[in-house]
Amino acid sequence: xxxxxxxxxxxxxxxxxxxxxxxxxxxxxxxxxxxxxxxxxxxxxxxxxxxxxxxxxxxxxxxxxxxxxxxxxxxxxxxxxxxxxxxxxxxxxxxxxxxxxxxxxxxxxxxxxxxxxxxxxxxxxxxxxxxxxxxxxxxxxxxxxxxxxxxxxxxxxxxxxxxxxxxxxxxxxxxxxxxxxxxxxxxxxx
Amino acid sequence: xxxxxxxxxxxxxxxxxxxxxxxxxxxxxxxxxxxxxxxxxxxxxxxxxxxxxxxxxxxxxxxxxxxxxxxxxxxxxxxxxxxxxxxxxxxxxxxxxxxxxxxxxxxxxxxxxxxxxxxxxxxxxxxxxxxxxxxxxxxxxxxxxxxxxxxxxxxxxxxxxxxxxxxxxxxxxxxxxxxxxxxxxxxxxxxxxxxxxxxxxxxxxxxxxxxxxxxxxxxxxxxxxxxxxxxxxxxxxxxxxxxxxxxxxxxxxxxxxxxxxxxxxxxxxxxxxxxxxx
Amino acid sequence: xxxxxxxxxxxxxxxxxxxxxxxxxxxxxxxxxxxxxxxxxxxxxxxxxxxxxxxxxxxxxxxxxxxxxxxxxxxxxxxxxxxxxxxxxxxxxxxxxxxxxxxxxxxxxxxxxxxxxxxxxxxxxxxxxxxxxxxxxxxxxxxxxxxxxxxxxxxxxxxxxxxxxxxxxxxxxxxxxxxxxxxxxxxxxxxxxxxxxxxxxxxxxxxxxxxxxxxxxxxxxxxxxxxxxxxxxxxxxxxxxxxxxxxxxxxxxxxxxxxxxxxxxxxxxxxxxxxxxxxxxxxxxxxxxxxxxxxxxxxxxxxxxxxxxxxxxxxxxxxxxxxxxxxxxxxxxxxxxxxxxxxxxxxxxxxxxxxxxxxxxxxxxxxxxxxxxxxxxxxxxx
Numbered sequence: 055x056x057x058x059x060x061x062x063x064x065x066x067x068x069x070x071x072x073x074x075x076x077x078x079x080x081x082x083x084x085x086x087x088x089x090x091x092x093x094x095x096x097x098x099x100x101x102x103x104x105x106x107x108x109x110x111x112x113x114x115x116x117x118x119x120x121x122x123x124x125x126x127x128x129x130x131x132x133x134x135x136x137x138x139x140x141x142x143x144x145x146x147x148x149x150x151x152x153x154x155x156x157x158x159x160x161x162x163x164x165x166x167x168x169x170x171x172x173x174x175x176x177x178x179x180x181x182x183x184x185x186x187x188x189x190x191x192x193x194x195x196x197x198x199x200x201x202x203x204x205x206x207x208x209x210x211x212x213x214x215x216x217x218x219x220x221x222x223x224x225x226x227x228x229x230x231x232x233x234x235x236x237x238x239x240x241x242x243x244x
Numbered sequence: 245x246x247x248x249x250x251x252x253x254x255x256x257x258x259x260x261x262x263x264x265x266x267x268x269x270x271x272x273x274x275x276x277x278x279x280x281x282x283x284x285x286x287x288x289x290x291x292x293x294x295x296x297x298x299x300x301x302x303x304x305x306x307x308x309x310x311x312x313x314x315x316x317x318x319x320x321x322x323x324x325x326x327x328x329x330x331x332x333x334x335x336x337x338x339x340x341x342x343x344x345x346x347x348x349x350x351x352x353x354x355x356x357x358x359x360x361x362x363x364x365x366x367x368x369x370x371x372x373x374x375x376x377x378x379x380x381x382x383x384x385x386x387x388x389x390x391x392x393x394x395x396x397x398x399x400x401x402x403x404x405x406x407x408x409x410x411x412x413x414x415x416x417x418x419x420x421x422x423x424x425x426x427x428x429x430x431x432x433x434x435x436x437x438x439x440x441x442x443x444x445x446x447x448x449x450x451x452x453x454x455x456x457x458x459x460x461x462x463x464x465x466x467x468x469x470x471x472x473x474x475x476x477x478x479x480x481x482x483x484x485x486x487x488x489x490x491x492x493x494x495x496x497x498x499x500x501x502x503x504x505x506x507x508x509x510x511x512x513x514x515x516x517x518x519x520x521x522x
Numbered sequence: 523x524x525x526x527x528x529x530x531x532x533x534x535x536x537x538x539x540x541x542x543x544x545x546x547x548x549x550x551x552x553x554x555x556x557x558x559x560x561x562x563x564x565x566x567x568x569x570x571x572x573x574x575x576x577x578x579x580x581x582x583x584x585x586x587x588x589x590x591x592x593x594x595x596x597x598x599x600x601x602x603x604x605x606x607x608x609x610x611x612x613x614x615x616x617x618x619x620x621x622x623x624x625x626x627x628x629x630x631x632x633x634x635x636x637x638x639x640x641x642x643x644x645x646x647x648x649x650x651x652x653x654x655x656x657x658x659x660x661x662x663x664x665x666x667x668x669x670x671x672x673x674x675x676x677x678x679x680x681x682x683x684x685x686x687x688x689x690x691x692x693x694x695x696x697x698x699x700x701x702x703x704x705x706x707x708x709x710x711x712x713x714x715x716x717x718x719x720x721x722x723x724x725x726x727x728x729x730x731x732x733x734x735x736x737x738x739x740x741x742x743x744x745x746x747x748x749x750x751x752x753x754x755x756x757x758x759x760x761x762x763x764x765x766x767x768x769x770x771x772x773x774x775x776x777x778x779x780x781x782x783x784x785x786x787x788x789x790x791x792x793x794x795x796x797x798x799x800x801x802x803x804x805x806x807x808x809x810x811x812x813x814x815x816x817x818x819x820x821x822x823x824x825x826x827x828x829x830x831x832x833x834x835x836x837x838x839x840x841x842x843x844x845x846x847x848x849x850x851x852x853x854x855x856x857x858x859x860x861x862x863x864x865x866x867x868x869x870x871x872x873x874x875x876x877x878x879x880x881x882x883x884x885x886x887x888x889x890x891x892x893x894x895x896x897x898x899x900x901x902x903x904x
Contacts, residue, residue: 074699078527081701089527090698093553093637114787116698119861294725299588300733309731315721317591318733320614323584326576330588330596331721333572334545338723356584359577 055110057203058118060135061190062103063127063148068190072125075194078216079208080108088116093160097190101130108203123201125193127168128152146196148189164200164239168192171234175227187224188231195235260284260295264313273466273473275390275430276304279372280311282440283341284446287314291444296339299328301353303345304378322353325360329422339450341368347377348411349518357416358456364421364455368446371412371458374465375484382468386410389487409487413460417493423455424502429462429479437488448502455461455496462488525701529878530666531556533600533702534625537563537673543623545572547585549604552637553693554627557599571710574783575780579604582696583611590620591732591854593720595677595711595796599625601693602643603634605651613652619749620719621680624658625673625689627696630857638857639693639780644834647690648808655746657753658686659760660807664783666700672805674705681717683756690807692830694780694859763814767793771800773869774818774847777828778804778841780859785828787862792869799869807835812842821847824872828865829853 061077073089080087091104092204105121107113122137123144129152132145136158139145144162150169168189177184191213198206213228259265263284287293293314300308302321309316319327323363324342332340349357349371360367376394377383383396391400401409401437418426424446428439439461446457462484464476471479495503528536536558538546546561559577565573572589576582582598589596600608605626613676615622623895628643630636647660659679663669669691676687721730736742738804744886764782766789768774777785792799802818804811825847827836836851843849852868854860 076526077699081527086701087527088698088700090694093693093697111790112786113783114790115784115859115862116694117784117859117861119863216628297592297721297723306735309733313724313729315724315730317618317721318735319587320584320610323580323611326581326584327588327591329574329581330545330585331592332545332588333574333585334589334592334594334596335722344603355577356581356667359581363574364579373609459773481656521901 056113057108057123057201058121059106059108059123059125059197059203060103060121060138061106061125061127062101062131062135063190064130065102067102067127069102069125069127070104072190072194073106075191075209075212075216076106076108076198076204078212079204080106082211082215083204084115085109085204086111088113090116101128101134103131123197125190125197126152127189127193129154132156142183143207144197144200146193148193148199150186150189162200164196164234166193166238168235172231175231176236178236179223180225188227191228191231192235195232195237196239197234197235198232199239206232258289262287262296264311266309266310269307269482270304271465271467273464273476274304274378275463275477276372278430278436279370279439279461279463280308282436282443283343283370284312284333285440286444287312288424289444290447290451292339292447292451295337296341297331299324299331299340299342301342301344301348302352303348304381305343305345305372306379308343322348322351324348324353325356325365325367325369326496329356329360329365332365339368339447341370341447341450343370343376344372346371346373346375346385346412347383350386350410358419361416361419361422361456361458364423366450366453367456368450369456369458370443370446371460372463373412373460373484374463374486375409376465376468378465378468382465387412387488389483411486411488411494413458413488416456416458419456421455422458422494423496424449424457424499425460426458426492427460427490428486429480429485429490431462431464431477445499445502449499454497454498457499460488462490524587525703525826525883527699528666528670528702528704529556529699530669530691530699531627531696532560533666533670533698533704534673534691535560535564536704537670538597538623538677539898540705541674541677542595542708542710543597543723544570544710544886545574545586545589545596545676546598546779547574547578547582547589548598548600549577549579549582551579551601551604553629553639553696554599554601554625557625557627558694559616567859579607580611581606583615586622586624587611587615587618589618589720589857590622591618593711593716593722595621595623595681597623597625599627601627601629601637602631602640602646603629605643605646609646609650609652609676611652612658613654613656614657614734615686616652616656616749617654617745618732619684619752621677621684621686623673623676623680623687623689628690628692630855636680636857637693639695639830639859640855640857641692641779641781641830641834642832642855642868643690644807644829647688648810648838651686651688656749657808658688659683659809660688660690661762662690662779662782662805662807663695664803666695666698667702668805669695670702670704683752685752685756690779692780693857702868757809760806761811761814762810763811764803766801766803768800768802768818769816770798771821771871772798772801774825775799775801775828775865776804776835777801777826778835779830781828781830784860784862785865788865788869791862791866796867797873804835810838810842812838815839815842816844816846819843822847825849826865826868826872827851828860830859831855
């Protein structure tokens, strides 16, 4: 079995890190994994994306034309990847930032108000109005639950192991964000 | 006749241990060999022969490694300061010097010498300025004088087309990492002695870890200048020194104690001078 | 040893440190810069080892030359345009016969090109890494683990033959993360282990000279003959390649590096479709596994070479195959990585339009099941 997931968003939305979490979790669960970023000029402030392949067999191509799932953190990512998801695949998009309809009907689509959830959870920590820093992990939770690619606990373990030390106070909020995303893993259309 | 017993005599002149017992390939009257000898004497006097590595350039001195009795290698054209950096950085307790001509250092190798100086590499650079590319048969160098005829400036260096001669010691002296930058000449005995003293200081600067030291030496090229050996030495004095004034262009404070400088003697041309005013 | 997730560029740097590299000289250029940055961060933690950012690739390669002459394990890395600038020094290093390891994380060219993955340096690396008659050993990894293993072994290889060893990867390998088992850290060379040609100061011995200059024609010819003899030994002893499902293949893919690993996906897909497709992935690009290709060419119906360039290795394939089988080429340029579906489409085309009347056999035996995606390497020497 092999799944290819594209994580895409603006630089700073954590698309690359969410992809790394999945790759770490896959590796720690004896899967073969690759993580490859787009590293073009867009890495300087524009959109950032990465492709993660998780497989039971050694991975040939780390890049695919039609990923089995896409996490789109912003509108440009939806615009770019809606057409590319494999038929029967999964598009998870950040409905806090994307207000257009999804046109394709031959794939699963899950809208996730990731910024809103993140704001709720971060404001609980910071006491102010919160921010969107957890949006990536919210959507990762949705992906993991919807695809069954790995147990959620594997992502939690990856968070514990790989969240930068200076962000450790965000460990629990990350885990909550992950679970809240997972709870949304009900397809809107099949 | 009574045979001469050598033991009864004092040795007053001999080949330094730091030079090999071979004939050089330099042209008659060229002062490269003389500068080699000064370096050899200095290496002997400092007792560093077994600890020294020579980086030869591309140019007339390409075979310098054959003449110094030390470990040696040969750099691509102009790259000696980079190659020497590689050596010095991995064996910092050794003494590493480059021996470069004006085409090598002042044209193709300007980047390397400037950045070696910029990093303050503990290297000693002997920069031999003879105002032309000697090895390739006397073409125009960055140091060729205005109006000087060479095979690639057959009508004389036209400064409107190719600019004025480049003053390397002055240039390098502006770089803080170069702690000892001087210009000397070997056109007469007094200046030969001053050149040797400067070379000695330059090596001592390196041994003390004070940064890059460079001695620019005005040197004769009778073959390509189409002059006699004597005439070439006189041309250094008459034509080169006015363009390339001798003197100490940078002597960092930390270097000062190593120099034991004599008072500048302004009575004759080519003497030690302070940095000239333009 | 536990697996860790490593980015290619950083993994290569760490592998070099573990191999006992004592000095690194380099210059920033995308997409290899993380390698330089990793060295800048890590080398200061090892007393006595040297990191220096040079003013140019030209200076960097000559610093490598100097350090190599001093007999230390030395590394540089760059990407295509920077390698072009280094070729002068690499030719001197080859002519002087001192060991050095160089990593090229290839990007799109010619000129400034772009920073995307490319294999456009194949010619430069295998045929023309500077003036004069020489070839470095060129090793092309297709995974981060392989990049680590090849880098780890590259220094001994360089020292054994007193030659330049190039780790030739592309932006994809440099930038991607994969699980890696790191090899154990080796100590740096002791003074006693230094080569007997190294310039360390002529203490209690004759002076040593390292030069690439031999003025007499006969002398330089002698030197070159020695160099060629050495290269011939390398051609015999240092061939590396990997085969995937070549035993019964009718169509042989030949691809290296990233294109090679993409082709393993193609082989899997083809086998599922009942097509007898196999893959020869050269790991040593110089020396090129010519003889093995000859053997395979005797057996297969046709050969498809896939590269991320306009067709460079394909010339070596054609030269080796020498008409034994038709050789086709599929390449993408400009930093485009060919994806499995488009290569599969090429195969379908070749299968449906058999070349020279030789029918390409579709698999009559469809009982392959899941192919072994990465079988034990036939030609790999560890």
